[in-house]
Amino acid sequence: MSKVFDSSKPIFMQVRELIEDQIVNDQLKEGDQAPSTNQLVSFYKINHATVSKGINQLVEEGILFKRRGIGMFVAEGAKETLMGQRKEAFVDNYVKSLMQEANKLGITQSEVIELIKNTKGSEF
Amino acid sequence: MxxxxxxxxxxxxxxxxxxxxxxxxxxxxxxxxxxxxxxxxxxxxxxxxxxxxxxxxxxxxxxxxxxxxxxxxxxxxxxxxxxxxxxxxxxxxxxxxxxxxxxxxxxxxxxxxxxxxxxxxxxxxxxxxxxxxxxxxxxxxxxxxxxxxxxxxxxxxxxxxxxxxxxxxxxxxxxxxxxxxxxxxxxxxxxxxxxxxxxxxxxxxxxxxxxxxxxxISAQGASITGAADQVDAFVSGMKLLNEQKLGGTKSVMVYGTLSEQRQLAARQQGLEIGPVSLQDLFIHLTEEAR
Amino acid sequence: MKSVKLYPKVAFDLFYEQFKWAIWFFSFLIAGHIIGMIIVARNDTSIQQFFVFSSQSVAIFMLVCGIIAAYAFMGYYVQHGITRKDLYVGTVISTLALALAVTLVPLAVNVIEHLISNLAALPIDTDAAPLYDPASGWFSAAGIFFLNAFTYHLIGWLIGVGYYRFGWVIGFGFVGIAIAALSLNGYFWGDGGLSSVIPWVPEIPADASPFLALAGSLLLIAVLLVSTRMLTKRISIKM
Incomplete structure (x- = not known):
């Protein structure tokens, strides 16, 4: 198994996130051909079944679509959908754990806000 | 063909x-x-x-x-x-x-x-x-x-x-x-x-x-990592393939499928669930048969 | 996938491979004959004509070819998806062709030697040897030569298959069977060989009853063909 993946999450989730990331940061634009299952298997040394599971989820959710005999393509509006999903997940994934940790350490809410403001790269 | x-x-x-x-x-x-x-x-x-x-x-x-x-x-x-x-x-x-x-x-x-x-x-x-x-x-x-x-x-x-x-x-x-x-x-x-x-x-x-x-086959096993006593409690009664301990943290490989509910339960307890490699399963299965 | 009959192709390939060996073999044999002629010319004697000169060596060559054929080709062909049956039929056809070739080559060389000796004196003994008596007709001499070559190859094949299938110990028994078969072959064709190997067998000259000799020889060939097929029909391939 490639080092790109870790054991914290099911691998197929990580495969789909890998493709999602490429769409979100514009490496893959709408209408572009996504890497094929075989390419992903060969490149990341992940089993076919696992890769297919990740890719199929993206197809089901309308992020990717299949063209028979040609391959997978990024759907129209895929980036927007993904951004929406990720914003929704942002609170769960990041903010909650941030506050849990802050509680453990006894950092108050206002201190957290202050820390965020002072963190490099947070101003935009 | x-x-x-x-x-x-x-x-x-x-x-x-x-x-x-x-x-x-x-x-x-x-x-x-x-x-x-x-x-x-x-x-x-x-x-x-x-x-x-x-x-x-x-x-x-x-x-x-x-x-x-x-x-x-x-x-x-x-x-x-x-x-x-x-x-x-x-x-x-x-x-x-x-x-x-x-x-x-x-x-x-x-x-x-x-x-x-x-x-x-x-x-x-x-x-x-x-x-x-x-x-x-x-x-x-x-x-x-x-x-x-x-x-x-x-x-x-x-x-x-x-x-x-x-x-x-x-x-x-x-x-x-x-x-x-x-x-x-x-x-x-x-x-x-x-x-x-x-x-x-x-x-x-x-x-x-x-x-x-x-x-x-790969769903036939899982690795469970977390606080030692919690892990022990969670896996009791399951077939263990391997266990490793580092301080208070324990990582255990079990044989058998974990239902969605069990997986959810584990995550709620703060236990990490990961896959088991085919290699580990293979080693276990062929040892058992001996 | 259309199933194609593969034995003709197998036969051709096997013949082609062994004919290449035969070309090497005849090159050495002809060189040997020429050297022989040079030596006997100095001593003022003569040497047998090529057809007779080569008969024993050709027989041994065919025996060795047969042994190698079993070893070299058995595993190789089956590995490439050819059935034992196709290989068997192919081997028999290629052996017939090879036996014909190793009969025709010495005949041709012999003819050339005769043509040369018409121009210049060659120290060739034109007196016929008893076994392949060209005096009784070239056709029958060639026929006997051919049958002999064919039989020797089959016997070699049997030894090879015996070793391949049963290993060294039982394989050695096949050498015994082969010696018996060779002696029997010699016996039919009035070779003194058998009587010298097994003293109690009476010597019957072949020319006394050529028909009996032919029948015996063909029977021997049939027995050899059947035994080899039985041994290879379900043989396990070594890896």
């Missing part, structure tokens, strides 16, 4: 020694099957039956529903690649390849030439002078370029270095996408090759332990 394989109650005895015991299995067409087993488990013996090198003592070996032994049509469809002794092979590679080219109906010469280049094989040296790894790569070229509907690689990588093995795996996947066939890859390099398998067959002591698709 791919073909389906059927074994019905196959037993093979050498004198009193039972090399294969009552094996029944179906290998679907067009898939990559991994055949794993410990040394002496009977992998090669099983494969030699598929290639009609011998007959089973009992039972039937069939390809697409027809017995393979002495069946001209079926025997032509099976390519069996294994480590050969080339100590007396004074021919050079191009002369060697004329034979499969003339006897294998689907042989693709352009593809063979491409593979020879990829493996960097010298065409002007007698084969006995080539390194073990190069001789193995030559076998691989013959197996791939023959495009037999059933292509068997029995530990075909022997002596090949890591980059060459990598090419071997890449080419299997690439050619499988373009010209699907039934591959059987027998190996003990499980962790290196498991990503290739659509289906996994495990044999031990001449018996079939398992024949499942990769997903089913």
């Amino acid at each position: 791919a073909a389906k394989i059927n074994l019905n109650d196959v037993t093979l005895r050498f004198g009193k020694f039972e090399a294969l015991k009552d094996i029944s299995l179906t290998l679907e067409a067009g898939k990559i099957h991994g055949l794993i087993g410990r040394n002496g488990a009977g992998k090669t013996t099983l494969l030699s039956l598929l290639a009609a090198f011998r007959e089973p003592t009992q039972g039937h070996v069939e390809i697409d529903g027809e017995a393979v032994f002495e069946n001209p049509e079926k025997m032509q469809q099976v390519g069996f690649i294994y480590e050969k002794n080339y100590a007396d092979e004074y021919q050079k590679i191009p002369a060697m390849l004329e034979f499969p080219e003339s006897y294998r109906p689907n042989y693709d010469k352009a593809y063979a030439d491409y593979l020879l280049k990829r493996f960097n094989l010298p065409l002007d040296k007698p084969i006995y002078k080539l390194s073990k790894g190069m001789q193995s790569a030559l076998n691989v070229v013959i197996g791939l370029a023959s495009r037999t509907p059933i292509t068997i690689f029995d530990e075909a990588y022997i002596g090949m270095d890591a980059p060459a093995r990598e090419i071997f795996y890449q080419e299997i996947l690439a050619d499988q996408a373009k010209h699907p066939r039934t591959f059987i890859l027998s190996t003990h390099l499980v962790s290196e090759m498991d990503y290739l398998f659509d289906n996994v067959v495990i044999i031990d002591h001449g018996r079939l332990l398992m024949n499942e698709d990769y997903e089913t």
Whole structure:
């Protein structure tokens, strides 16, 4: 198994996130051909079944679509959908754990806000 | 072009020694099957039956529903690649390849030439002078370029270095996408090759332990990591494959499927659930059977 | 996939491979004959004509070819998906062709030698040897030569198959069977050989009853063909 993946999450989730990331940061634009299952298997040394599971989820959710005999393509509006999903997940994934940790350490809410403001790269 | 394989109650005895015991299995067409087993488990013996090198003592070996032994049509469809002794092979590679080219109906010469280049094989040296790894790569070229509907690689990588093995795996996947066939890859390099398998067959002591698709097999185990006492409580009653402890943290591999609910429960307790490698499962399963 | 009859192809390939060996073999044999002629010319004697000169060596060559054929081709062909049956039929046809070839080559060389000796004196003994008596007609001499070559190859094949299938110990028994078969073959054709190997067998000259000799020889060939088929029909391939 490639080092790109870790054991914290099911691998197929990580495969789909890998493709999602490429769409979100514009490496893959709408209408572009996504890497094929075989390419992903060969490149990341992940089993076919696992890769297919990740890719199929993206197809089901309308992020990717299949063209028979040609391959997978990024759907129209895929980036927007993904951004929406990720914003929704942002609170769960990041903010909650941030506050849990802050509680453990006894950092108050206002201190957290202050820390965020002072963190490099947070101003935009 | 791919073909389906059927074994019905196959037993093979050498004198009193039972090399294969009552094996029944179906290998679907067009898939990559991994055949794993410990040394002496009977992998090669099983494969030699598929290639009609011998007959089973009992039972039937069939390809697409027809017995393979002495069946001209079926025997032509099976390519069996294994480590050969080339100590007396004074021919050079191009002369060697004329034979499969003339006897294998689907042989693709352009593809063979491409593979020879990829493996960097010298065409002007007698084969006995080539390194073990190069001789193995030559076998691989013959197996791939023959495009037999059933292509068997029995530990075909022997002596090949890591980059060459990598090419071997890449080419299997690439050619499988373009010209699907039934591959059987027998190996003990499980962790290196498991990503290739659509289906996994495990044999031990001449018996079939398992024949499942990769997903089913990999769902047969899980690793659970977290605080030692919590982990212990969670896995109590489950079959443990392995445990490791680091300070208060414990990581345990269990055998058996975890239901969605159990997984959710584990996550809520702050336990991490991860997959178990085929290699670990294989080691466990073959130890247990001992 | 259409199933194609493979034995004609197998026969051709096997013949072609062994004919290449035969070319080497005859090159050495002809060189030997020329050297022989040079030596006997100095001593003012003569040497047998090539057809007779080569008969023993050709027989041994065919025997060795047969042994090697069993070893070299059995595994190789089955590995490439050819059935034992196709290989068997192919081997028999190729052996017939090879036996014909190794009969025709010495005949041709013999003719050339005769043509040369018409121009220049060659130290060739034109007196006929008893076994291949060209005096009784070239056709029958060639026929006997051919049958002999064929039989020797089959016997070699039987030894090879015996060793391949049963290993060294039992394989050695096949050498015994082969010697018996060779002696029997010699016996039919009035070779003194058998009587010198097994003293109690009475010597019957072949020319006394050529028909009996032919019948015996063909029977021997049939037995050899059947035994080899039985031994190879379900043979396991070594890896």
